[in-house]
Amino acid sequence: MRHVPFFRWVLTAGVVLFTFAVGLYATGPGMPDVRQIDLTVLDEQPDGSCTVRWNDPYRHRTREASYRCDPTRADVLKAPRYDGSDQGWDTGYMITEGPRRGSLWSLSTDDTPSRPEVLLMLGTSLIAVGLVGGNLRALPRVLGVQARLVRRANELFEAARRVAEEYERAVAAVRDASRLETLPQEADSGLGSRLVSSLWVLREAGPEAGETAAAGRDLADRLHGPLQAAAPAARLRTMLQVGPAARSRAAEGVTEVRSLLAHADRNDLRERFTQTSVDLLRGQDIPDFVALAAGADFAGDPAAYRRLLAELTGPAVLPGTRTPPRRVRWWRRRR
Template identity: 55%
Template sequence: MRHRPFFRWVLTAGFVLFACGVGISVVQPGPEPVATRQIDLAVVEEKPDGACRVRWSDPYAKRTREEPYHCDPTRSSLLKAPNYSDSRGYGWESGFMYTEGPDQGDLEDPEDEPRFENGDPGGVVLGLGILIVAVGLVGGNLRALPRVLGVEARLVRRAAALAEAAGWATGDYARVVEAVREAGARGELGATPDPELVRALWVLREAGPQARQSAEAARELADRLAVLLEQAAPAAGLRNRLQAGPAARDAAEAAVAELRRVLADAEREGLRERFAQTSVDLLRGQDAQRAALAAGTDFERDPEAYRRLFEEVAAREVKALPGSGRRGRG
């Protein structure tokens, strides 16, 4: 599925809005506070924490109003009831009344933020831009993290597994050929040949010429994968990526791309299954007693084929990959 850079466009839109918000804030004058004027308030009730009820004359509604208010509890006690010289026994406080807008005649609460006649569109656009930029950055990184770390790490593990299977096939073939040469050094294929030599040759005959072809292909692939896996090591996990330098990360990206192509070719050709089957075929000699009986019978039927195969093996140069022996396989 093709990757769609959704969060890249989100990030771009966020930066555009951010720039527009800055431009609007520079061009447009700042918002002005809603007009108010100071008035006298009669404190009808008051608690020690400053919660109170006040009365004031609303000239716009042309009536006396009474509402809860927050008085200043630290003002002088002479301004509080019953010390204040009010014939009704009320205290005194001052406040600000709105003279414009929909709240005209209302009191401004001292604990509220100041109100403005018009909003700040530049600030709104700027805030929206910052929010969208944050979404783009977080979303893009969260989306990229599995793709960069998870997918590439799995790809490296698959390549390592394929290289291991190739190493097994190469090592198994080299082991059988070495067994033939070691046994051949102790004796030739005469009237009474060495049973170990016959058994080793029988394993090669049973595996067939495709075993040699598979081993050669496995060695070539393993050599190629060894180089690519070394270069792709920074892509195997977050820790490796953080420890690698810029040049190593660039090389890792190129190696991962090549590994992806190599794995696709190997999967299409069924190389891993082919290498596994080669190893199974070359392990037939592990049951020494059974293999010796089958090898002896087959040798008596066609000794010339064994002699030709022995001559081919003696003239052939076969090398095992480092660490491609049977150790560690379970």
């Protein structure tokens, strides 16, 4: 189940409201043209509420109205210290255009937020909630990313699978060749024999090749499931997109993968897989060299080739049967 992008929608709604508010500000009437004038303060309260008088040049008369004076202005500008009367002095702004020209304009008259201001505050709040909440929600998923671990496990899986397949291919080559020909009876007549060349590849790989290939096949089988479960942990984008169930499986898969990697490191499996693969592939690009080396090696110990062929083409030992006697060495000791 994919997670619901709640905070993403909150952020989107905030951006839409913010953009709409900016549009209203841009297309709205804005602040009217005003000019500063002197005001005679007739009555004033400590909080700044006052009644003022001013000269209206547009109606050619003196007007009075309620106003918000500056309560922090100097005391000498307030009554009765201004001129010894009960009047004071302040400055204000008069509208100079439109139907309201000649009237006072004050920020205190616009204390109620306008629609653009409400939308702007709401949009800003939603943007903040979307960003903070989305990042907090994504934090566990970000911490679950194990790209390097998954990459190492994939490389180990490929090495294990490759050595198993190459060993099986080498054994299959021996069995295919044994159906078409038999080992030469004469020790010096193995040159050019496909069967002898195929057996030489396995002798060059050594007796540990089969055990290494079996270990590679077993490790590849054990890594396959955990690697599939841990696949989302390989990329940050994937961990952010998958649902809680997939992230839980990825965490379990990462734990199993880490255990298998530790086992491989303790037993040097990666190095063994690589070396065995090199040994099994050695000489395949130079067939003439392989044929010459295989013929010379067969001439030196043809019995070892017959024992190896019997092991590879003989009947398999069924489970529960007696273990066959220790086999005589068939591989060539490296110098």
